[in-house]
Amino acid sequence: QNYRDKALITCMFQSGLSVNEICKLNYGDLEKDIEAGNLPLLIELVRQKNDAEFKTLFGADAVNYLKLYLDTRNSLESGSPLFTKWATEDRITVDAIERRLRDIAKGLDYIEVLEGEMNPARPHSLRAGFRSRLTGKVDPELIKFWMGDELGAKSRAYLNLPDEEHKDLYFNAEKYLSIETTSKEMLEGRPQVESTHLSDEYISRLSELEQRDTTLRNWVEKLSQELEGVRKENATLKEKVDSIDKFHDVTRDMTIEDVDKVTNFMKKIIENRHIKEQEELQVQEQEEQKLLTGLMKKGKLGDREKKN
Incomplete structure (x- = not known):
């Protein structure tokens, strides 16, 4: 008992x-x-x-x-x-x-x-x-x-x-x-035979490591995205720098007189473009005026015919 x-x-x-x-x-x-x-x-x-x-x-x-x-x-x-x-x-x-x-x-x-x-x-x-x-x-x-x-x-x-x-x-x-x-x-x-199963301590530790791994993966992904953005910005900056370098290569050996000539030449191009635009505008205005005058004359003639 x-x-x-x-x-x-x-x-x-x-x-x-x-x-x-x-x-x-x-x-x-x-x-x-x-x-x-x-x-x-x-x-x-x-x-x-x-x-x-x-x-x-x-x-x-x-x-x-x-x-x-x-x-x-x-x-x-x-x-x-x-x-x-x-x-x-x-x-x-x-x-x-x-x-x-x-x-x-x-x-x-x-x-x-x-x-x-x-x-x-x-x-x-x-x-x-x-x-x-x-x-x-x-x-x-x-x-x-x-x-x-x-x-x-x-x-x-x-x-x-x-x-x-x-x-x-x-x-x-x-x-x-x-x-x-x-x-x-x-x-x-x-x-003793080595156990193929994990104790609760090891399971807890494994879970902790998995969480850290997930955090690190997210962090690396975020850094990769930021790095890609920086690369794109660098590519844009490089294009601008290349353009400046090309301009510098062209103007490197120019004298002050050459610069003045180029400046005056550019001014003339701009002035000529402006003059051309003004001339085209005047021609357009003249054509519009002719069209308007013609329409008005035609309208008056029509009125006379009605009276007769």
Whole structure:
């Protein structure tokens, strides 16, 4: 009974499972992982309260006491209840667990027995302890997911996270839930195989680097656009400089007299153009005047014909 009680307490405390979910567990839910010696031990469940799919894990303490307890059981099958009532093969009940925890609490000097008050060692306290131990150390949405609480958008994303990555995340957090030992300490004596999965620390670091990479790419793109603008401005300036250089090449060996000649020549061109424009304007005015005079004469002649 001692092994069963320790297994019950550590399993609830290290997983955040409710007492109802603990009662419904079958040996088959974790048979393969127990026989393979996997740590931490991952379980996939659906919480009856809200139909939420979730995953949670048992740490080294829970697995150790669970193995010791299961060794006392006879003829275990996949459909066998994981926890049974004392000296029977009947599935344990919520009431049985609550009574047992109450009896254990009465035997502890540091837990005061209060008449009519809520039992401080009730099963929900173990679930609450799981949350409080991890708060501030693990993503709050991940804590909710492991506990099977109502899932938000971020919590649902954890549903698709591979099992090995959940194990990595729990592996790093288990020290906050440990009573006697951790999966890390248990595995230190085993031949280590390099993990192909990233821990949450590396995932966070990778995300940070990806954000920096995006920022740098945007910065480089902006600089490229600014550089292209500068190149276009330089091309325009170069054309102007080339024009000035050509003019300079033409006028480099000119004397003052030559400059005066060129200036006078340009003035004459301008004057001639102006004179030509004036002459063309006068011709146009004369033609318009002739046309107007002709129209007026034709109009008077028409009036006379009407009178006759």
